Amino acid sequence: MEGDRISYHESVRKVYQRIKKDGMDNIWDRYEAQGLGAPDKRCPFCQAGVRCDLCSNGPCRADAAKDKKGVCGIKADGMAMRMMLLRNVMGASTYHYHTEQTIKTLRATAGKKTPFQIKEPGKLKDFAKRLGVSTAGSIDKIAIRLCDFAEADFNRKLDEPSKIVEALAPNERKELWRKLDIFPGGIHGEMMFAASSCLTNVDGYYQSLALKAMRLGVAMAYQSQIVNEYCQDVLYGIPRPHKMRVDLGVLDPDYVNVLPNGHEPFLGFAMVQLARKPEWQEKARDTGAKGLRVIANTETGQEMIQRWEMDSTFYGFTGNWIMQEAVLASGCVDLFACDMNCSMPIDPVYAQRYKFKLIPVSELVAFEGITDRINYEPEKAEEQAARLLQMAIDNFKVRRASVEPVTQLPMREAVVGFSTESILEALGGSLAPLLGAIKDGTLRGVAGLVSCTTLRDHGQDVHSVRVAKELIKRDILVLSMGCGNGAMQVAGLCSPEAKEFAGPGLKGLCEKLNIPPVLSYGTCTDTGRLADLLGAVSAALGGVPMPDLPVAAVAPEYMEQKATIDAIFALALGLYTYVNPVPTVTGAPNLVKLLTQDCKGVTGGLLSVETDAVKAVDGILAHIEVNRKKLGI
Numbered sequence: 001m002e003g004d005r006i007s008y009h010e011s012v013r014k015v016y017q018r019i020k021k022d023g024m025d026n027i028w029d030r031y032e033a034q035g036l037g038a039p040d041k042r043c044p045f046c047q048a049g050v051r052c053d054l055c056s057n058g059p060c061r062a063d064a065a066k067d068k069k070g071v072c073g074i075k076a077d078g079m080a081m082r083m084m085l086l087r088n089v090m091g092a093s094t095y096h097y098h099t100e101q102t103i104k105t106l107r108a109t110a111g112k113k114t115p116f117q118i119k120e121p122g123k124l125k126d127f128a129k130r131l132g133v134s135t136a137g138s139i140d141k142i143a144i145r146l147c148d149f150a151e152a153d154f155n156r157k158l159d160e161p162s163k164i165v166e167a168l169a170p171n172e173r174k175e176l177w178r179k180l181d182i183f184p185g186g187i188h189g190e191m192m193f194a195a196s197s198c199l200t201n202v203d204g205y206y207q208s209l210a211l212k213a214m215r216l217g218v219a220m221a222y223q224s225q226i227v228n229e230y231c232q233d234v235l236y237g238i239p240r241p242h243k244m245r246v247d248l249g250v251l252d253p254d255y256v257n258v259l260p261n262g263h264e265p266f267l268g269f270a271m272v273q274l275a276r277k278p279e280w281q282e283k284a285r286d287t288g289a290k291g292l293r294v295i296a297n298t299e300t301g302q303e304m305i306q307r308w309e310m311d312s313t314f315y316g317f318t319g320n321w322i323m324q325e326a327v328l329a330s331g332c333v334d335l336f337a338c339d340m341n342c343s344m345p346i347d348p349v350y351a352q353r354y355k356f357k358l359i360p361v362s363e364l365v366a367f368e369g370i371t372d373r374i375n376y377e378p379e380k381a382e383e384q385a386a387r388l389l390q391m392a393i394d395n396f397k398v399r400r401a402s403v404e405p406v407t408q409l410p411m412r413e414a415v416v417g418f419s420t421e422s423i424l425e426a427l428g429g430s431l432a433p434l435l436g437a438i439k440d441g442t443l444r445g446v447a448g449l450v451s452c453t454t455l456r457d458h459g460q461d462v463h464s465v466r467v468a469k470e471l472i473k474r475d476i477l478v479l480s481m482g483c484g485n486g487a488m489q490v491a492g493l494c495s496p497e498a499k500e501f502a503g504p505g506l507k508g509l510c511e512k513l514n515i516p517p518v519l520s521y522g523t524c525t526d527t528g529r530l531a532d533l534l535g536a537v538s539a540a541l542g543g544v545p546m547p548d549l550p551v552a553a554v555a556p557e558y559m560e561q562k563a564t565i566d567a568i569f570a571l572a573l574g575l576y577t578y579v580n581p582v583p584t585v586t587g588a589p590n591l592v593k594l595l596t597q598d599c600k601g602v603t604g605g606l607l608s609v610e611t612d613a614v615k616a617v618d619g620i621l622a623h624i625e626v627n628r629k630k631l632g633i
């Protein structure tokens, strides 16, 4: 595998050479071994989503053209949608696991039992008010009340409508969701409802399964994502724009480098707080290092860098999950602390070869052959962070004595930390300038790029960068989230100089507001935050229905199960939703028709699937222009 099939980023391509030279097992070669080539040698039934092994009668393969069904009688459409719903359940439950850890952390912080403080009392009060939670009494009391309220809602019965969704979602959507019977109860019950529907001989009807997926998506977006991100803002700060070093050049072998990885930022923040203290820097220097650094990675990294400024200790951000083996093979890592997701099963092999400590910090995460672990507990966060830092310091000499590092890797600065609040601040306190720019055509519209990174069609981030460049060229402002956001930052599109790739309208706006054409808007969990922003835009435009806004959801490189529930939610929200690679549903003709055509008449949302970046953006722009006409702008 060479060039563009590896990665968009020069840094990753460079370390790939080292990985090859060292004879290491790696993601690119493993991908190739699965059958990459023309034609793709993988099973066509699996690729089309019409294969099932849920019960002992299987594995079964369905073929819609021949009316060949599973042994139980399920058709291709039901088989493909049922598997999609199961993916959605996994995605929702992982998002929600993170949310519950955040609520635990907020509760313990309000009880003065963690090293954290409530950084944003104003946001806490505003959020409590929106949810109908009393704001009387001390900040700590409000926080505890909010935690109680959220947890009660998570546990609400299926037939009791969620108060969180009721409080946060736009009225027009709520009415529609009620009409479609997809207004959810508590997320726990919704996950049970969705998973139980997937059992053999329970629900084999693709339309019913698709509606259940949307119902779960609505519960997940409002109860898991928004509650999670807003409570993390309360604890660690509302994201505000600032510069951040990015790419593999942030790794310097002469420092003790500690890398939190995954999606939950708790121990990462606790480690930065400690590592900023002179005594910890001293300890690192005593072992022969120049100092101690915490380096952000993947989505844990996005959660951290959007909220906290860089300095000599919290040094920078490497990139998204596919470049993980390149990070680990750099020879600069002393400790990789792995929370909830995005740490690869191959990591122990890299830990052994490149001499770093691989430590799961969540009860969810496990690796073959790794017995050390520290399961995050909010009340013990400081002590746990100290143990992790000490392990890294103890590792430094071992690594330096035995591993040749890769040096001279590139680094740049990206502007990160856009949130609804900070966008409003940048606009002078109201959405009016942004809406004005959309109304007068300076901006044609806005794309929420919520994406992962995948090797399925191209190398890491190649297609995401192509799509984003094509969007900004056509004066569409991009808000980027998820691992796709890491792609944008490392590729330079979140830097002010990227305005040169933008069309004249967007370029002028970037110059006027001093912003990049791609606004770094956080993680994939910030999809909920984006939905909330769209609700505010719709209200500011006088209640324009979601499907009529000049906006689109864009996922050029969706990958895992969390991404699938994001896309389903975008459909429930009524958005034009571009996804790539082609989802594994193509063997299900009625389901494909439902998602790509008929859904428009149900929720107003539509799935667009296109592998070519230019054609994909043609479709997005055409949708935006139709909506502009509808709005008379």
Ligand code: SF4
Pocket (backbone or CB within 6 Å): 052, 053, 054, 055, 056, 057, 058, 059, 060, 070, 071, 072, 073, 074, 200, 201
């Ligand atoms: S659930 Fe149906 S399609 Fe799936 S393995 Fe069993 S019989 Fe086959």
Ligand code: SF4
Pocket (backbone or CB within 6 Å): 263, 299, 321, 341, 342, 451, 452, 453, 481, 482, 483, 484, 524, 525, 559, 560, 561, 562, 563
């Ligand atoms: S869902 Fe996608 S964006 Fe989110 S953490 Fe996983 S790979 Fe990254």
